[in-house]
Amino acid sequence: MVEVVYPQKDGKPVRVDLRDPYWAAFLAWLWPGAGHFYQRRYGKGFLFMICILSIFIFGMFLGRGRVVYASFDRGDFRWQYICQLGAGLVALPAIVQAIKTKDGGDPFFVLCQRYPEGSGMGKSFTKIPPDIVDSGMGMPRNTYKDGFMAPPAGPIDQNEVDVLGMWHFEMEHMFEMGTLYCVIAGLLNLLAIYDAFTGPAIMTAEQKEKAEAKKKKKSSTSNDI
């Protein structure tokens, strides 16, 4: 058990029981707020959970389930996923999908199917209407499947029209916005993990006194001018 105490100038000192900080930090990564629940800091646990998960889910909603995916190929190095992984368990299905689709396999939770049309810059990956997919009548042989949290199917090349390009085209700015929301959710959870591991960065009485003295000094010099 680890307890940190923050002495205060006036009133009671703030005491925070961190229990096992390593375990708390792991839980905080796994599920935003879980580390704080383990430390019995329920208010902060709820705050972190609601804030972080809500923007992650909202980001996924904006990006129609496609903005969190793990791909580290040459053509599509998804560095944003490294930040999104900070949100923990909610970002992990992307790894399962990446493994599943690695050698051209179909993803779990197929959102839609596409087939390539045209060639060169006029090429596009048109969505196959759901009724054709359901009936199977007139279905093309080789389709590209969009999966929930799965990387874009087919080869990705910045100089060619590809499925990733179609996502940007169809969702416009929402793709970037959704990506940003999920990235920020992951990064904010790093702050929550830090808080679970070391406790809050509360100013000690000594630091507060120094800050107040600095403020006073500043205001007196500005008054002199």
Place this chain on the structure above:
Amino acid sequence: MIVTDLIEILPLADSIAKIWYALPLVVVVSLVYGATRHEYLHEILTQSYRSLIWVTGFMAIIFAVIFVAGYWN
């Protein structure tokens, strides 16, 4: 003259609508930052409010600078 000016700034109205997407982010970032600096709810909310004002003000300044810079074209 006024009509052509209005038509010219119409795309800006679309961009301003996109700024609303920043609001939930700013609120959440302020709350989480406040929570890492304090332990009790009242202090967290006070710190969050200060951070919210600071971030919004900073964004407003950046917006103003970019907006004014657009006139140099």
